[in-house]
Amino acid sequence: MAVENKFITTEELRKHNKPDDLWIAIQGKVYNVTNWSKEHPGGDIPLLNLAGQDVTDAFIAFHPGSAWQYLDKLFTGYHVKDFQISEVSKDYRKLVSEFAKAGLFEKKGHGVIYSLCFVALMLFTCVYGVLYSDNFWIHMLCGGLLGFSWIQVAYLGHDSGHYQAMMTRGCNRVAQILIGNCLTGISIAWWKWTHNAHHIACNSLDYDPDLQHLPVFAVSSRLFHSLTSVFYGRKLTFDPLARFFVSYQHLTFYPVMVVARFNLYLQTFLLLFSKRKVPDRALNIVGILVFWTWFPLLVSFLPNWTERVLFVLASFCVTSIQHVQFCLNHFAANVYVGPPKGNDWFEKQAGGTIDISCVSWMDWFYGGLQFQLEHHLFPRMPRCQLRKVSPFVRELCKKHDLPYRSLSFYEANVQTIKTLRDAALQARDLTNPVLKNLLWEAVNTHG
Known part of the structure; x- marks a missing residue:
């Protein structure tokens, strides 16, 4: 029956x-x-x-x-x-089905092996240069190499977090701890916690943690109303201090990106030693301890404190390129307030992302994230396949009159700074402004 x-x-x-x-x-x-x-x-x-x-x-x-x-x-x-089911969703699901039948979610290529060899070579060169050279410029070059290796390691961690980049799930899990926690000092548990929320609620001002940077940055004047972060469970207070920082954010953006890594270290510690349930907490903590053993030890082999500080700054300056890239993909895109909705998945991803156009031989430099919309629509797809599916995504966006923004690295920087400057000027124009000082007057006088 x-x-x-x-x-x-x-x-x-x-x-x-x-x-x-x-x-x-x-x-x-x-x-x-x-x-x-x-x-x-x-x-x-x-x-x-x-x-x-x-x-x-x-x-x-x-x-x-x-x-x-x-x-x-x-x-x-x-x-x-x-x-x-909306017409957009029907077309999106059809694309997913076609890509799955073509095996695009399974064909990972040899990118992981190449990246691992490249990272190993850079790390070896860095350590060798620090230990066996007395030349100041060699040491600075080694700092830059270390920073560039962190960029490539982050791409590998990103890959392994979205799909099984290694042969087995166990190897993938070990790789996440090794390349994330041990090599970069940034917890894979923290990354998964924030990154999954970012993908689901792409560019929601109160749900997406990747846009919640008060008191330093505000990409929209809507953040001036002290929204409550659903992700962090606290109010994003727009107080006089935040207004002051935001008023100059288009000038401080790049300097802040240089030291942004300190914030990632802090966020890692705050999560791992919080009361929140953290998967594999012990493994993550051990991995972090490994990083904070080898990295200070390597720096200690430099001859004096001046070189040690400059070495760290050199590594952070190079890594800041990646931090900037992350911002370029979203800061100048559409934002909204409120929870994500299940029935406009494609539309929200298209509205909240910006691709970075580049020639194919530079794909390694951007780690696949230059195809930001494609990655958001197909997060399980290996990066080596994203360029292949890009024309299909572009055509679908055109069919349904949705934005498909692909800008050069330079153009994306211009748009990001413009977005930050627009919000900065709005912050200055608010009634009851913060107490002005000489710096405030000087910046406002010269625009």
């Missing part, structure tokens, strides 16, 4: 959006993920951000076909009565 389907409406589904009552729908079928959210490999934040909604597109983007078999045990027995 056939079992009669039970139905609920979209409005009824929306009521199940709390940590202790968390339902989602996938292709019209409703699942109770309240308990599963605590075990979800991607953390509970993606599920909480999309709670009470149909999340089909996000599920397809982040999960391989093998993940569908695990849904049955979470099925509530309900279907969404007024379930509808």
Whole structure:
């Protein structure tokens, strides 16, 4: 005897959006993920951000076909009565299916091996130059090489975090700790925590942690209203100090990027030693301790404190190129306030990202992230395939009248600085401004 389907409406589904009552729908079928959210490999934040909604597109983007078999045990027995699929979603899902049949999610190429060899060569050269040369400029070059190796290591960590870059899941997990924690001092657990939230809520001012940089930066005047960060669970206070910093953010952007790595170290420690549940906390802490053993030891072999400080600054200056790149991909794109929605996945990713155009032989330099929209739409796709799928994404955006922004590195910098300057000028024009001083007057006088 056939079992009669039970139905609920979209409005009824929306009521199940709390940590202790968390339902989602996938292709019209409703699942109770309240308990599963605590075990979800991607953390509970993606599920909480999309709670009470149909999340089909996000599920397809982040999960391989093998993940569908695990849904049955979470099925509530309900279907969404007024379930509808937009034309954009239909086309997006068709693309995913075609790319999967072509094996584009599985063909990783040899990029990982090449990158690992390149990183090993740079690290060896850096250590050799520090230990066996007395030349100041050799030491500075070694600092730059170390910074460049961190950039390439970060791309490898990014790859392994999104898909299985190594042969097995266990090797992938070990690689994450080694190349993330041990080599860079930045916890893979912290990266996953923030990065998954960023992908789900791309460019939401109150849900995306990658846009929440007060009191130093504000990419939109909407942040002047002291929004509450849902991710951090605290208010992003726009006080006189924040207003002062934001008023000069277009001037301080590049200097801040040079020292941005200090903030990443701080964020790593704050998470690993917090009360929050952290996957593999012990392994992450051990990895961080490895970094804070070898890095200070390497610096200590330099002859004096002047060279030690300049060596660290040289490495940070080179790495700042990558920090700038991360900002170029999103700071000048569209922003919004509020939670992400499951039914406009493609639209939000297209609106919130900017690609960096470059010739194919420079793909290694950008680590695949120059195809930012393609990466956001297909986060499981190896970077070596992103250039191939770019024309299809561009065509789909054109078909549905959605933005597809691809700027040169220079143009993206110009647009980012313009965005920061526009917000800076708005911060200065607010009523009841902060107390002015000579620096304030000097900057305002010269525009």
